[in-house]
Amino acid sequence: MTAGADRPAATRHVPAAGGRRRAPGRRKRTAARAAQYLALLCYLLFLLLPFLWLVSTAFKPPRELGSIDPTWVPHDPTLANFRAAFDEQPLLRSAANSLLAAAGAALLAVVVATPMAYVLARFRTRLARAATGWVVVSQAFPLVLVIIPLFLLLKALHLVDSLGGLTLVYVVWSLPFALWMLTGYVRAVPAELEEAAAVDGAGRVRTLVSVTAPLLAPGIVATGLFAFITAWNEFFFALVLLKSPENQTMPVVLTHFLGAEGAADLGPLAAAALLATVPSLLLFAVIQRRITGGMLAGAVKS
C-alpha cells in the first residue's frame, strides 16, 4: 500500500494562487534536487574512477606506466599486460577455483539461510531472539581471532587445502549477514498472504512454494549475490587454508604479482585485477534489474 493513498484530497489539491506564492519554495526544492543529483554524480565518479584507472593501466605499456604525466587513455594501448599475466600465473585455473568456491558458497548460504530466516522472522520465540542476537555477536569476532582455531578444525576434518573446505568456511562466514538480509525480506512479505492461502486450503508447503517463495525471490537472489561476491573477493582464508598451487583462488594469485617493500609488476597486475572484476560486474549487470524490479514489486503490493 502506498503512503499517499490515505492522504486527504485537500492536501493533494494545490490552488493556483498558493502555487504562485510558493514559487520560491519550489525553486528551493529544485535547487536541492540538483544538489542531490550533483552529490550522486560525484559519488558515482568516486566509485568509477579507480575502476577506469585500472582499465587504463591494464592497457598501458611499461614506459607509459612510468610517465610523470599519466593519461586516462593510453597513447600506445597494448594487450601485452594480459599476455604476461596469463603467462606468469595460472589465471584461468584460479578463476575456475574462485568460481567454484563462490558459486558453491552462494548456493549453500541461500539454501541454509532461507529456512532459518523464515523461522526467525515468523516464529518470534525467545530462542529466535537469542539466535538473532548470537548472529549479530558473531560478526564482532575479528578474522585473525578465528583463523588458527578454524585451521585446526578444518585440519581435523581433512578439509585443509580443499576447495570444499574453503566453500564451507565461506558459507559460515557469509551466513550471518545472509540470514540478517533474508530475515528482513521474509518480514517484508505480509503474513496475511500466507494466512489467506491457508484459509483457501493451501498446506504449509504449498503456501511456501506458491505464495512466499515468489515474493522472496528477489531477496534470495540479492543474498546469493552478496554471498558470491564476498567469497569471490575473499583473500585471507584462501591464503591460509589452501596450499596446493592447483587450488589457489584468484585473489591469492593476484598477490603473486607483488614483490617486497611495495614493488609490483603493475601492468600484469592491473590486467589480472581487471579480469578478476569481470564476473562480479557481469553478474550485477544481469541480475540488477531483476533485483530492483522484484523489490519494487514487493514494495507496492497491497
Place this chain on the structure above:
Amino acid sequence: MPAPARAPMRRRTFLGAAAAPVLAAAPVLAGCSGGSKASGPRRPLRFQSLAWQAESVRANKALVAEWNRQHPRSPVEYVQGAWPTVHDQLLTAFEGGEAPDIIHDASDDLADFAYGGYLADLTGLLPDRLAADIPRHSLRTGTFQGRLYGVPFLQEPRVLIANRKLLRAASRVRVPTPDRPWSWAEFRAAAKKLTRDGGRDGHQYGVAWPLKEPVSATLNLALSTGGRLFHRRADGRAEVRFEAADQVVPRTVHDQVHADGSAARATLGMGGSDTLPGFFAGRYAMVPLGFSYRQQIVQQAPKGFEWTVLPAPMGSAHAQGVSPQTLSIAADCPRKEEAMAFLAFLLRPENMARLALGDWMLPTGTEALRDPRLRVVKYGWATGTALAGTLRAAPAQSVRGYPEWKDKIATPGLQEYYSGAIGPTELRNRLVEDGNLVLARYQR
C-alpha cells in the same frame, strides 16, 4: 504477528529443513578435496618460493624441473608464495603443522619462526661446500642463538640510482665509486649542487627519498656510520640506544628535506616505484633504491634516458646493513637431508647466479659472484658486485620483538621525524624509551 496454530510441529520441520543441507553437504565437501592428493610414502617435498618477477619465477621453476628430472625418487613441488603475505601465511601453516618443507623468506622475518622452534637447525646439515662458499658475515644473517635457520642466498645493497645527464651537468660534483663512495657530508653537498629551481620546468631536487617504509632503509644505511641502534647488554638482552653514530643518517635526510631543500618532501610517503616517474622526468637527480629496482627502470625508462648506479654514501664503518633472502627447512619436514640436498642443488654457483640474475639481485656465494654476467658495467651490475663485500647483517633482525618495535614505534616515529612533525629529542624518546618497553615484553 501471531504464530500459526501448529507452530511447534512446524518449527521442528523448519529447523530440520535448515539443518538438512548442511548435513547433506558434509560428505560432498569432504570428498571435494581437489588438491589433497593421496599421501603416499614419498610425497613431493614442497618448496614455497616468493619469486615474483617473471624472469625469477621462470628460473625457479626451471631449476625445480631440472631437479625433478635428475632425482625422480625425490620430487619437489613448486609452490608460489607472495612477499606481502608470507609472514601470516607461514605463521598459520606452522601452527597447523601444514608448513611447506622448504621455505623462501628474508632473514629479518625469521627471528620469531626460529625462536618459536618452527625451523630446522641447519648447522649440521649444511654441506661444507656451501659453508665455505657463503661468507661468514652473510651466514650470520640467518643465524639465531648460534644456530643456522636460514641459508642466505640473494641480497641487495641500497644504491643511488642517478640521472647521468644531470650528474654530468652539475659542476664540481665528484662521481663516487665503490672504492671511493661519498661520505654523508659529501652526499649532502652533492645533493645541494644537484638542486635547482627549474622555473617553468619545475623544481629539480638533488635527491628523492622514498621512505614509505622508513625503518629498514634508515637502519641499514645507519650501519655505514657505525650505527647499530640495537645493542646486546652483558646479560645477552637486547636494548635500543640512539647514539651519535645512529643519528647521522636520519639527521641527514631530515636536514636535506627541511634545511637544504635538496630532497623532495613529497616522496617521503612514497614507495620506491612511485618515485620513478619523477626520476624519469628529471625532477629528482638521485633516488636511493634497492639494487633490484634496476629492472623496473630498464622496463619503464623513456627511450634515451641515461641513468647510472652509484654506491650509497658511507661513513667510517664502510658497511651497509642487509637482510638477505633465505632458504630454510621446516622443523616438521620429514626428510631434512633430502630437502638440504635440493637446497644445495639450488645454491650451486651457476644456479645461484641464475636466481640472482632473475631477481636483479646479488648472490651471497663467492663463486656465484664471480659469474661474468654479474660483473658487466651495463645496468650497474659491476657496481653492485663491488659492494657485496660491504654488506653485513642488520643488527636488528636477530632481536625478538623487532617487528613490533618496527611497526608500532619506529615506523610512525621516523615518518613524523622526517616530515618535520617531531624533533630529534622526541624521536629519541620514542625509539628508546617506548622501544625498550616493547623489547622487554619479549625478553622476560
